[in-house]
Amino acid sequence: MTNFISVQLKKASEVDLAKPLCKFIQQSYPGGDAQAEHCRAAEELSKLRKSALGRPLDKHDACLDTLQRYYDQLCSIEPKFPFSENQVCVTFTWKDAFDKGSLFGGSVKLALASLGYEKTCVLFNCGALASQIAAEQNLDNDEGLKAAAKHYQFASGAFQHIKDTVLSALNREPTVDISPDTVGTLSLIMLAQAQEVFFLKATRDKMKDGIIAKLANQAADYYGDAYKQCQYKDTLPKEVFPVLAAKHCIMQANAEYHQSILAKQQKKFGEEIGRLQHAADLVKTVASRYDEYINVKDLVDKINRALTAAKKDNDFIYHDRVPDLKDLEPIGKASLVKSTPVVVPLSQKFTDLFEKMVPLQVQQSVSVYNQRKADLVNRLIAQMREATNLANGVLASLNLPAAIEDVSGDTVPQSILNKSKSVIEQGGIQTVDQLIKDLPELLQRNKEILDESLRLLDEEETTDNELRTKFKERWQRTPSIELYKPLRAEGANFHSILNKAVQADGQVRECYQSHRDTIALLCKPEAELNAAIPSANPAKTLQGSEVVNVLRTLLSGLDEVKKEREQLENDMKAVNFDMTSKFLAALAQDGAINEEAISVTELDRIYGSYTQKVQESLKKQEELLKNIQNAHQDFSKMKQSNNESNLREEVLKNLAVANDKFVELVANLKEGTKFYNELTEILLKFQNKCSDIVFARKTERDELLKDLQQSIAREPSAPSIPLPTYQTTPAGGSKPAASSTPTPAPRTMVGAKPQPPARPPPPVISAASSSSASAPSGPATAPAAPAAVPPVAPGVGASSTAPSQAQGPPYPTYPGFPGYCQMPMPVGYNPYMYGQYNLPYAPSPVFQNPGQPPYPTPQQPGYPFPQQPYYPQQ
Secondary structure, eight states: OOOOOOOOOOOBOOOOOHHHHHHHHHHHSOSSHHHHHHHHHHHHHHHHHHHHHSSOOOSSHHHHHHHHHHHHHHHHHTTTSOBSTTSBOOOEEEEOSSOOOBTTTBOSEEEESOHHHHHHHHHHHHHHHHHHHHHTSOTTSHHHHHHHHHHHHHHHHHHHHHHHHHHHHHSSOOOGGGSHHHHHHHHHHHHHHHHHHHHHHHHHTTOOHHHHHHHHHHHHHHHHHHHHHHTTOTTSOTTHHHHHHHHHHHHHHHHHHHHHHHHHHTTOHHHHHHHHHHHHHHHHHHHHHSTTTOOOHHHHHHHHHHHHHHHHHIIIIIOOOOOOGGGSOOOOOOOOOOOOOOOSOOOTTOOOTTTTSOOHHHHHHHHHHHHHHHHHHHHHHHHHHHHHHHHHHHHHHTTTTHHHHOOSSSSOOHHHHHHHHHHHHTTHHHHHHHHHHHHHHHHHHHHHHHHHHHHHHHHHHHHHHHHHHHHGGGOOSOOHHHHTHHHHHHHHHHHHHHHHHHHHHHHHHHHHHHHHHHHHHHTSOHHHHHHHSOOOOOOGGGTTOHHHHHHHHHHHHHHHHHHHHHHHHHHHHHOOOOOHHHHHHHHHHHSSOOHHHHHHHHHHHHHHHHHHHHHHHHHHHHHHHHHHHHHHHHHHHHSOOOHHHHHHHHHHHHHHHHHHHHHHHHHHHHHHHHHHHHHHHHHHHHHHHHHHHHHHHHHHHHHHHHHHHHHHHHSOSSOOOOOOHHHHSOTTSSOOOOOSSOOOOOOOOTTOOOOOOOOOOOOOOOHHHHHHHHSOOOTTSOOOOOOSOOOOOTTOOSSOOOOSSOOOOOOOOOOOSTTOOOOOOOTTTOTTOOSTTTSSSOOOSOOOOTTOOOOOOOOOTTOSSOOOOOOOOO
């Protein structure tokens, strides 16, 4: 018996996994030991791929373990890295294992930026290598039988897993070798071979013949199903078909043989002979059709010996009636095999290189949580800052606390001096001027980065559209306009952010221009500041009064509220809670993460107390401002008013407002500078992302162009020429009816020499034709119908097989008497003459008289050219 069927490995192109993975790690994880460790793991993964796919693999368990470890590692990194065409873009290129692809029937080579495609191809190689290892086992001992059965069942499970997942993993048409039909057939073949191994072990262990017969019958059933699946599909190599058909017959013959032994033990001698006869017929079929693939001489001899002995005993002793084959009871079936399910990890030596890296789903959940946290904290801080600005505005409109500090009426109030000192310490108006001057440069830098990123996408998309228009349906890859939608949406968002930033910058400049002079006044020395403030009559009578004391107390309480807010803001910014453990626990428990529910619960637990304190602070400020406004009304009534005092009070109010605006402008400008610098880093990452995907698309484009050029070069340079009707239609004039039964496996002759075409049949000349040829010819004599076979075109035999090359049109002949032919010319002058070498019958010795026209006859049926006119000889 021959070796078992094994599957060829797919070949992969070299890919550097370390570079794109390290780039993603550096962009997504902060620097430090963790980042360096993840980068080292990426390099180890790249080395593991080279070890598993970059070299020829021996048919050994160690090589299979390497492939399995690489597959396990791919499964472990799938949830941790966003492998796609527009994120971590790695293009995996694999060749068809059977190399049966063509331009219109599937690609010989397929390149996809899909980790699922890589996993599918690696798992295919795991199953293929397992089948090769099983085929190399020594089946003469138990260890070899057990190893072969184990590997065949694993290979069957691997191919079955690919059948179930390949379409969803690729989202496009796969190559022929990993198509669902092909891998489904391979899975069934591996299962049949595993069942055959158990049959061999049962035979070797000399188990009961009834059990052995059931095992063999089940194996025959598996082989028959496999052959039916691939009989009408050109997916597997041609040499597989006869092997499957032969194995089906052999297993069925073994089942009949062992069942015949059981029948003999039960004294059913007629059934024994019937089954042995059926077994003999089956192995005879194998020996006559598939002897190039499987040697069944030993099995034939064993069955024939048993059949001869059974017939002899029955003829001389038992005289039992031999039943017909259809009357025999069907043999039972017993399956001891099943496809091993693919459960990760496949390898017992697997160690996750990225064990400390959290899954991508957890990363995304943490990112969304951080955004929720930032929104909550910013909202609370914005509420407090807005309330503080409101309080400052109210105090500035009331000229507080300067109004109650202005005792002499000709000196600068202490609160104004403190504000002036604070402004000068912060750099004064020069600081604001420099910050405003830097903004346009930062803005322009960000615009240039964004424009360059989008330009790269535009150029590649234009090239893709041009090639798609040129090659049409042959340009089989994802359109750039579809692939770049997320990136263009991200770019549009950046454009919107920059436009809003430009508007904010304009508002800051407008505010600065409105208060620039007053801020400049605050930056002057005390003497110049005092000279710029108008003098007024002192209001000493108000000093020490109850209303002034009330105002001072209220203003002091308002200052305490402001200080509490600053501390509260710092506390909220300092809160830091890592949600990774929470999300990992949820993912392990439920298999999914309900980010919104978990995040809202945790944020309420952490920031609930801060939210309550903010609301209390706002409510307390509202009460203080109300009391301050009431006390100021009483203070204004008691205060003497005149033009000088009103003018002085107005200047002091403006100085207080200028201080508040200075603080606000500096804060806004520093925040804007920080925003532009952070946006620059984000835009650089966006530019790198665009550059990477454009580079990957260019590489993919070059590979596709190369494949298209090779495919076009393999195409025929001229269209096929249709054959004449008489060369394609059988002699009977009709096509043979299609058989309703499956066609048996073809017999493949390995190394046989090509046979010459069939010789044409000898000419058949009827008696009527002979008598007509000897009779004198005349115009009044009706010609006899030709009784010979129809003329055969030169170079065409009796067979209707079409020639392998395009043929020219046949030369016309003129019908007449059956023996008629034109006047022969010397061969040297007429190489195209129709003589004894070309005509389907020998020329008649009777020639036509000079100038005698031929007798008109009907046009030859099926002849492609019109009847030629006759020109009499001069």
